[in-house]
Amino acid sequence: MHELSIMEAVRDQALEQAERHGGGRITAITLRIGSLAGVEPEALTMAFDVVMAGTTAAGARLVIEAVAAECFCAGCQAPFPAQDGVCECPRCGAISRQLLRGRELQLASLELADPAPADPTFADPASADPDPRRQDR
């Protein structure tokens, strides 16, 4: 199962980050998942419970932050939403090869049982653009 190995990587990264913040128990893990990342959220949720068992992240909540795919049109110098991965500009009809986002599959943030300062370095600079749907706390 594809999602299982993804979750194992997420777990290792999350445990490493938690360790750096004092090794507290992880109560929630937020993943940022692009609409073109090619993973099933339900399968990820199932894999989550399996791989977190027996670690300091056992029983943690999995929060999935969906990222809608977006392409950039060089002709119009403007981004546009990429429905189902089709990068055809709605303004001029050109096919864009610049996918701005939509393939991310990354650890967005952790919630630890012990109060620890938020670490902004979790964020990928590539996705540090203003998005009203972001659920940063």
Ligand SMILES: [Zn+2]
């Ligand atoms: Zn265009």
